[in-house]
Structures are given as C-alpha cells and as structure tokens.
Amino acid sequence: MKELVIISGKGGTGKTTVLGCFAVLAANKVLADADVDAPNLHLLLSPEPLEESDYHGVDLAAIDEETCTKCGRCEEVCQFSAIRDLRIQPRRCEGCGTCAVVCPEQAITMTPQVTGQLYLSRTRYGPLAHARLVAGGEASGKLVTEVRELAHRVAVERGADLILTDGSPGIGCPVIASLSGVEATLAVTEPTPSGLHDLERVLLVAAHFQVRSAVCVNKWDINPQLTEEIERLARAMGAMPLGRIPFDEAVAESTAEGIPVVEVADSPAARAIRDLWTDMGENDLC
Amino acid sequence: MKIAVASGKGGTGKTTVAVSLALSVPDAQLVDADAEEPNCHLFLRPSIQRTIPVYMMVPHVDLTKCDFCRKCADFCAFNALAVVKEQVLVFPELCHGCTGCVYVCPREAIVARQRQIGEVEIGAARGMVFIQGRLKPTEPSAVRIVREEIAQIDPKGGPAIIDASPGTACAVQDTIGQSQFCLLVTEPTPFGLHDLKMAMDVAQELGVPSGVVINRNGARDSIIEDECRKRNIPVLLKIPFDRRVAEAYSRGQPLVDAFPEWRESLRSLYREIERRVMT
Ligand code: SF4
Numbered sequence: 001m002k003e004l005v006i007i008s009g010k011g012g013t014g015k016t017t018v019l020g021c022f023a024v025l026a027a028n029k030v031l032a033d034a035d036v037d038a039p040n041l042h043l044l045l046s047p048e049p050l051e052e053s054d055y056h057g058v059d060l061a062a063i064d065e066e067t068c069t070k071c072g073r074c075e076e077v078c079q080f081s082a083i084r085d086l087r088i089q090p091r092r093c094e095g096c097g098t099c100a101v102v103c104p105e106q107a108i109t110m111t112p113q114v115t116g117q118l119y120l121s122r123t124r125y126g127p128l129a130h131a132r133l134v135a136g137g138e139a140s141g142k143l144v145t146e147v148r149e150l151a152h153r154v155a156v157e158r159g160a161d162l163i164l165t166d167g168s169p170g171i172g173c174p175v176i177a178s179l180s181g182v183e184a185t186l187a188v189t190e191p192t193p194s195g196l197h198d199l200e201r202v203l204l205v206a207a208h209f210q211v212r213s214a215v216c217v218n219k220w221d222i223n224p225q226l227t228e229e230i231e232r233l234a235r236a237m238g239a240m241p242l243g244r245i246p247f248d249e250a251v252a253e254s255t256a257e258g259i260p261v262v263e264v265a266d267s268p269a270a271r272a273i274r275d276l277w278t279d280m281g282e283n284d285l286c
Numbered sequence: 287m288k289i290a291v292a293s294g295k296g297g298t299g300k301t302t303v304a305v306s307l308a309l310s311v312p313d314a315q316l317v318d319a320d321a322e323e324p325n326c327h328l329f330l331r332p333s334i335q336r337t338i339p340v341y342m343m344v345p346h347v348d349l350t351k352c353d354f355c356r357k358c359a360d361f362c363a364f365n366a367l368a369v370v371k372e373q374v375l376v377f378p379e380l381c382h383g384c385t386g387c388v389y390v391c392p393r394e395a396i397v398a399r400q401r402q403i404g405e406v407e408i409g410a411a412r413g414m415v416f417i418q419g420r421l422k423p424t425e426p427s428a429v430r431i432v433r434e435e436i437a438q439i440d441p442k443g444g445p446a447i448i449d450a451s452p453g454t455a456c457a458v459q460d461t462i463g464q465s466q467f468c469l470l471v472t473e474p475t476p477f478g479l480h481d482l483k484m485a486m487d488v489a490q491e492l493g494v495p496s497g498v499v500i501n502r503n504g505a506r507d508s509i510i511e512d513e514c515r516k517r518n519i520p521v522l523l524k525i526p527f528d529r530r531v532a533e534a535y536s537r538g539q540p541l542v543d544a545f546p547e548w549r550e551s552l553r554s555l556y557r558e559i560e561r562r563v564m565t
C-alpha cells in the first residue's frame with residue numbers, strides 16, 4: 001500500500017481541487033484530509049460520518065491556589081511565557097508539563113482537553129479520514145498523525161492499494177507530520193513569485209525526509225516564463241516536474257457546486273488533471 | 287495601532303492586501319508574520335539592516351551519566367525522546383523546547399542547548415519600516431519568531447500592518463490577539479467561506495473586532511455577505527476578479543503599483559478601520 005500526500009508550500013494553489021479529482025480517478029483507495037487547520041476536502045466529497053471520536057489535544061496546566069506558595073518557579077521555567085503573575089494563559093500553554101515537574105508544592109496538575117473530533121466518513125469515492133478542531137484548537141502535528149493513522153487502519157482493513165492525503169500548506173509541524181514515513185508527494189504550485197519561493201522551501205523539507213516529489217503547476221498559462229523557472233527549480237532540487245494545469249473557469253464553477261472538476265466537464269483543466277494522474281501512475285508515484 | 291491581516295484559507299490575497307495597504311498609508315510598519323512562507327519581500331524588495339537570530343532550547347544527553355531509565359522519554363509530551371538499548375534518541379523536529387526532560391532526569395544527564403530556528407530581519411522598503419520572520423525549513427514551529435517580530439514593532443511608529451500566516455494555528459492567534467483590528471481576506475468560494483468562518487470564530491474568541499475583504503469578487507459574493515450579515519461583521523472592500531490583477535501579482539507587482547486607482551480605496555479602508563478601532 002502506498003500513500004501519496006499532496007502539498008503546496010503556498011496556500012490556495014489548488015491542492016484540494018487536484019486531490020478531489022484524484023479521488024474520482026483512483027481505484028481502490030482511502031482518503032485523508034490532513035490539512036487539519038483548514039480542512040476543505042469534505043466540501044467536495046460530502047462525507048457522511050460513520051465513526052466519530054474525541055481528539056485530545058495538548059494538556060492544560062492548572063494551578064491550585066490553595067497549595068501554591070507563590071514561589072514563582074513555574075513562571076521561571078516555562079519556555080512559552082504561558083504563566084504570568086502565577087496565572088496560566090491557556091492560549092500559550094503547550095501542555096508540556098514542565099511546570100508541574102518543577103513545582104515544589106505539587107500545586108500544578110495537567111488536565112487533558114478535548115480540542116476536536118476525528119471522523120471516519122463514507123463518501124461517494126471511498127472512505128475519508130478527517131478531523132474538525134474547535135475554534136482556536138491547535139492544529140498540531142499530533143492531529144495530523146491521528147488522521148493518517150486512522151486512514152492507514154481503514155486501508156489495511158479494506159485492503160486498499162493507496163491512501164490519498166491532502167497535506168497542509170506551509171512548512172511547519174503539520175506539514176512535517178504529513179510527510180513522515182511517506183514515499184511520494186505531489187506539490188501543487190502556481191506561477192507567481194510566492195508560488196516559486198514557497199515551493200523551494202517545502203521541497204527542502206520533503207528532501208530532508210527523503211520523500212520523492214513531483215511538482216505540478218496550476219494556472220500555468222498566467223505566466224509561462226515563471227512556469228518554466230519553477231520546473232527548472234524542481235529538477236534542480238531532485239523533484240520531477242509533472243503536469244501543467246491551465247487557468248480554467250470550470251474549476252471555480254465546479255468547486256462552487258461541490259463537485260471535483262473531472263466529474264462535470266471535459267474542460268481543459270479536467271483533461272490536464274487526468275493526464276497528470278496517468279503520469280503519476282507511470283512514474284510509480286501512486 | 288496594529289492591524290492583523292489574516293485569512294483562514296491560504297492564497298486568498300492576504301499578502302496583496304497587506305502590502306498594498308501598507309503602501310497606501312503614511313509611515314506604515316509592514317510586518318510579515320507568515321514566517322513559514324514569508325512573501326511580502328517579493329513585492330517590496332526591502333533592504334535588511336539588522337538580523338536577530340531566534341533560538342529554541344533542545345536537549346543534549348550525556349550518555350556517560352545516563353542509566354537509560356526512560357524517565358525523560360516517558361515525560362516528553364511530544365514524543366521527541368526515545369530510549370532504545372544504550373541510546374537516547376532526540377527527534378529535534380518533534381521537540382517543542384520545553385526543557386522539561388532536563389528537570390525530570392534523575393541523573394542530571396540532560397542539558398538544554400540553544401538551537402537557532404530562524405531569524406527576524408528588520409529593514410526598510412520604500413520609506414516604510416519592514417520586519418519579517420523566517421523559519422528554517424525542517425523546523426516545526428514559527429511561534430517564537432512571530433513573537434519576536436511583534437516585539438520589534440515600534441509602538442511610537444506609524445500603523446503596523448501585520449501579514450499573518452494562513453490558518454488559525456497558534457502563531458496566528460498570537461498575532462490577532464495582539465492586534466486592535468483583524469482584517470480577514472477571503473474569496474467567494476465554498477473553501478473560502480469555510481475557512482473564513484474558522485478565522486471569524488478565532489477573532490471573536492479573542493475579542494478583536496474584524497472586517498472582511500472579498501477578493502476575486504463576482505457572482506458568488508452573497509455566500510460571504512450572508513455570513514457577514516449573520517455575524518454583524520462588515521465587508522470593507524471588494525477586489526474584483528480580473529486576470530490582469532493575477533498577472534500583475536505573478537510579476538511580483540503590488541496591486542497599487544499596477545493599478546494606482548486602488549490607492550484611494552485602500553486609504554479609505556484604513557480610515558474605516560481607524561474609525562472602528564476608536565469607537
Ligand atoms: S531520564 Fe536521564 S538517565 Fe533516564 S534515560 Fe533519560 S537521560 Fe537517561
């Protein structure tokens with residue numbers, strides 16, 4: 001079984017649109033939305049939840065005022081400035097438990113918190129593992145890992161050949177957690193200075209974790225020259241340029257309807273994504 | 287005054303709005319707080335005058351003192367330590383730098399060392415103060431870098447326009463929480479609406495007033511406008527969908543340079559924000 005993760009570096013380049021289309025085109029697969037900070041895949045796949053479970057994010061420290069002697073040791077050691085005037089700042093607390101360890105009076109306890117839900121759903125294209133965070137819940141790598149583990153479990157149970165994962169934008173913790181232990185990734189970018197710059201940074205991360213990368217340029221005809229530059233950069237960084245998707249109104253229209261573009265029209269973008277999918281297979285990336 | 291320019295969803299034009307807003311108001315301080323993927327510099331080509339390194343603590347284990355009791359690995363909330371046979375493995379990309387393992391180790395075998403995770407650069411661009419953060423690739427968290435950036439804002443200077451990272455993670459909450467106003471940039475698509483709602487929830491939770499910019503507006507604006515009406519959040523600006531705008535962006539040209547007629551709209555956007563913050 002393989003896992004293909006779609007990433008982008010820069011957000012809004014069409015990562016979820018491409019993944020939604022792959023969900024239509026791939027045979028025996030399980031889907032995962034690991035963009036837990038801003039999950040969008042469900043808007044294209046209209047999932048019906050089958051299983052739901054609580055997600056326990058980081059613990060939260062609490063100081064028992066009765067026992068506390070106001071020595072201030074906790075404030076000194078906290079690396080996140082999450083204790084101010086002997087009060088815990090919940091938004092800053094990362095749940096590490098260091099304050100609880102150093103408190104000479106054992107006045108600090110760590111309490112688990114439910115910060116979201118994990119779902120296994122049915123969609124018309126196969127099972128989908130996804131999550132929802134409560135407002136302000138931290139989209140840690142931990143939740144990404146739990147979504148991916150759920151997808152793996154289901155893939156094993158159902159004998160699926162492939163897991164298709166929508167990764168996060170950026171290069172931080174959630175992206176790192178999406179890439180760990182993955183064989184192949186497809187980076188979707190656009191021909192803009194930011195698209196180029198962000199692609200370079202995310203390919204560095206992929207290379208560090210020894211993931212094979214392919215690169216596809218969305219809306220390539222907005223700037224053909226920059227598209228070529230992006231493809232050159234990809235090659236230079238050991239990634240494979242694979243596929244160009246033209247700017248196409250049909251994408252916006254089908255997304256507004258909540259339907260992957262390859263389902264509705266034989267539009268230029270739909271054709272390009274179908275070709276991309278074939279090339280991915282021929283290069284043993286999915 | 288600090289204005290956070292945020293967007294639940296990436297790629298909605300947050301940087302475009304932040305850069306053009308900063309270019310349209312006098313004495314602005316532009317802060318690129320999207321330290322994972324800083325992009326404002328691509329449009330402004332700043333000259334950097336000062337670089338402040340940002341560090342995080344990471345454990346170093348002295349194996350001659352260690353008896354492999356595993357207390358450190360059991361303690362670490364982030365699974366950044368593993369004790370296997372006669373080895374203690376540290377996974378730096380998982381470590382949050384809490385230093386808890388240092389205190390937990392009964393044999394004083396662990397010391398905390400500093401590791402550079404990125405930097406904050408300060409300079410000037412077209413007459414304004416320019417501050418940007420950069421997270422090193424393979425480092426997991428930009429929170430510390432963003433905090434350092436915000437600390438570098440001159441409180442006596444002009445308005446600080448802060449380009450936050452996309453999403454609603456820790457660093458973004460920090461940015462919004464320290465601002466007086468949150469400008470949310472979105473696009474009229476189901477993805478845009480979904481992520482906008484998440485960002486609105488965060489701003490509301492933090493008690494920071496917000497307003498919306500609809501980018502690439504057109505026939506489907508009502509999905510955003512209905513949500514704004516429901517929550518009593520104003521739509522402050524609309525930027526139409528125009529292939530020429532996309533092309534200017536792809537050449538690295540700020541909106542107000544390519545289309546100077548936008549300068550006045552951005553100025554009134556700023557005045558409107560100011561008015562809302564004052565009252
Ligand atoms: S707690 Fe200290 S002695 Fe025990 S395994 Fe960790 S480093 Fe070694």
Ligand code: SF4
Binds near residue numbers: 344362364383385386
């Ligand atoms: S410093 Fe904290 S996060 Fe890092 S290894 Fe030690 S206990 Fe884990």
